[in-house]
Amino acid sequence: MFELISTVFEVFMRTYPGFLRAAVVTLQLTAVGVILGTFIGLAFALMKISGSKILQGIANVYITIIRGTPLIVQIMFLYFGIVEIYTMSNFWAGAIALGVHNGAYIAEIFRGSIQGVDPGQREASMSLGMNRKQTMQRIVFPQALRRSIPPLGNQFIITLKDSSLVYIIGVAEIFSLANREAAQSFQPFESFIVVALYYLVLVMIFTYLLRWYENRLDVDKT
Amino acid sequence: MIIGENIHKSFGDLEVLKGVDLHVKPQEVVVLVGVSGSGKSTLLRCFNFLEMINEGSITIDGKKVDPKKDNLTKIRAEVGMVFQHFNLFPHKTVLENVIEAPVTVKKMNKDAARKLGLDLLEKVGLSDKADVYPSKLSGGQKQRVAIARSLAMEPKVMLFDEPTSALDPELVGEVLQVMKQLAEEGMTMVVVTHEMKFAKEVADRIIMIDQGTIIESADPKNFFENPQHERTRQFIQLVE
Numbered sequence: 144m145f146e147l148i149s150t151v152f153e154v155f156m157r158t159y160p161g162f163l164r165a166a167v168v169t170l171q172l173t174a175v176g177v178i179l180g181t182f183i184g185l186a187f188a189l190m191k192i193s194g195s196k197i198l199q200g201i202a203n204v205y206i207t208i209i210r211g212t213p214l215i216v217q218i219m220f221l222y223f224g225i226v227e228i229y230t231m232s233n234f235w236a237g238a239i240a241l242g243v244h245n246g247a248y249i250a251e252i253f254r255g256s257i258q259g260v261d262p263g264q265r266e267a268s269m270s271l272g273m274n275r276k277q278t279m280q281r282i283v284f285p286q287a288l289r290r291s292i293p294p295l296g297n298q299f300i301i302t303l304k305d306s307s308l309v310y311i312i313g314v315a316e317i318f319s320l321a322n323r324e325a326a327q328s329f330q331p332f333e334s335f336i337v338v339a340l341y342y343l344v345l346v347m348i349f350t351y352l353l354r355w356y357e358n359r360l361d362v363d364k365t
Numbered sequence: 366m367i368i369g370e371n372i373h374k375s376f377g378d379l380e381v382l383k384g385v386d387l388h389v390k391p392q393e394v395v396v397l398v399g400v401s402g403s404g405k406s407t408l409l410r411c412f413n414f415l416e417m418i419n420e421g422s423i424t425i426d427g428k429k430v431d432p433k434k435d436n437l438t439k440i441r442a443e444v445g446m447v448f449q450h451f452n453l454f455p456h457k458t459v460l461e462n463v464i465e466a467p468v469t470v471k472k473m474n475k476d477a478a479r480k481l482g483l484d485l486l487e488k489v490g491l492s493d494k495a496d497v498y499p500s501k502l503s504g505g506q507k508q509r510v511a512i513a514r515s516l517a518m519e520p521k522v523m524l525f526d527e528p529t530s531a532l533d534p535e536l537v538g539e540v541l542q543v544m545k546q547l548a549e550e551g552m553t554m555v556v557v558t559h560e561m562k563f564a565k566e567v568a569d570r571i572i573m574i575d576q577g578t579i580i581e582s583a584d585p586k587n588f589f590e591n592p593q594h595e596r597t598r599q600f601i602q603l604v605e
Contacts, residue, residue, distance in 0.1 A: 261452070263448060263450055263452040264452060264454065266415055266446075266448070266452065267446075267448060267452035267453075267454070267511075268454075269415065269438075270413055270415065270441055270444070270445070270448075270515075271441070271442065271466035271470065271514065271515070271518055272438055272439065272441050272442025272443075272470045272518055273465075273466060273469055273470055274438045277469050277470070281465065281469060282454055282465075285456050286454075286455065286456055289456065
């Protein structure tokens with residue numbers, strides 16, 4: 144046991160400069176995935192609640208396809224489908240794949256939180272003479288956003304971990320580094336323990352920040 | 366002020382209102398009573414077009430409303446509504462709740478709206494709560510804020526949909542007091558309630574709705590002492 148800890152520590156000390164650089168790439172992938180996913184998600188959520196059968200149909204097809212296929216397939220599809228045609232770096236192919244993938248899940252989060260706002264809120268707003276747009280902008284969306292923060296936080300953490308799959312198209316994020324380290328050093332076990340620890344620490348930091356933000360929102364409004 | 370003629374309303378196969386005629390005069394206080402499921406709340410919701418009638422017509426302040434052509438948003442602004450569950454906006458302070466519609470709909474400037482809001486809060490006895498969020502209020506306080514919020518649009522008529530049904534018994538009085546004061550000031554009101562004491566004291570007319578039709582319409586004295594319909598008699602026995 145002690146021996147394992149000391150070899151893990153030794154691998155950690157030997158590799159941390161590279162891992163820190165790779166961790167930045169992981170965070171960048173996550174950031175793009177989350178931001179792009181949020182925009183895509185918002186657009187498709189609005190389509191789903193628009194009342195237009197055509198827009199709803201488009202959103203449903205998108206969400207069904209993305210949720211019905213593995214992320215790794217989507218990454219490969221985007222990589223070979225787009226990078227080959229347009230010149231795009233592997234990083235951006237992977238980041239966009241993460242964004243597109245997240246968009247489908249985030250769309251459902253937004254839709255759920257918009258529809259989860261008490262119908263009485265809409266009625267009260269309408270009864271005061273506010274039109275549909277004013278009701279949505281000033282009454283429903285602010286409450287929906289608040290409701291969506293915990294599930295969005297979860298989705299961000301999933302994205303952080305899912306970004307490891309981008310190693311398949313050769314983006315130098317932490318999992319691909321761990322993979323290479325494992326092969327080169329003949330210490331696969333220790334290498335993967337080290338990378339697991341990196342993810343664990345990152346997720347814990349994320350979780351802590353989200354918790355802090357949620358609490359702050361609660362304190363403000365109750 | 367409100368004229369409803371031959372109002373029919375169905376939800377799917379269920380016909381809730383079966384040809385209701387109701388004429389509410391300016392400054393009149395009409396209390397609608399009836400057992401649950403009789404259609405009284407639905408009728409109230411039809412009057413500000415939260416529900417669309419299937420047949421018949423509704424005239425508000427001399428203007429017959431055509432839900433297909435008319436701007437319902439504008440009509441709703443003139444008809445205040447108070448809900449059983451208050452429906453205050455939880456993300457806004459008490460004052461923000463009250464001035465939301467004047468600022469957003471009437472484009473009233475912030476200072477004027479603030480003054481209006483504080484005046485209305487004073488009227489309902491909640492000046493000191495202007496800057497707190499609704500979650501910090503008791504049910505009775507919430508409902509009084511909801512009344513102030515409705516009044517902020519200076520409606521021509523106020524509809525009350527069981528305004529005290531969700532309140533603890535000890536909080537009912539403060540809400541009824543505000544409503545009574547409104548009635549005394551000459552507000553036209555249509556009130557769905559189970560508070561028979563309030564009906565007796567404040568109503569100009571009590572209307573009994575049963576299975577989607579009006580079966581009794583009388584001033585409080587006649588309604589309670591000399592009901593014409595058997596179902597009304599049963600209802601009065603039940604609530605007294």
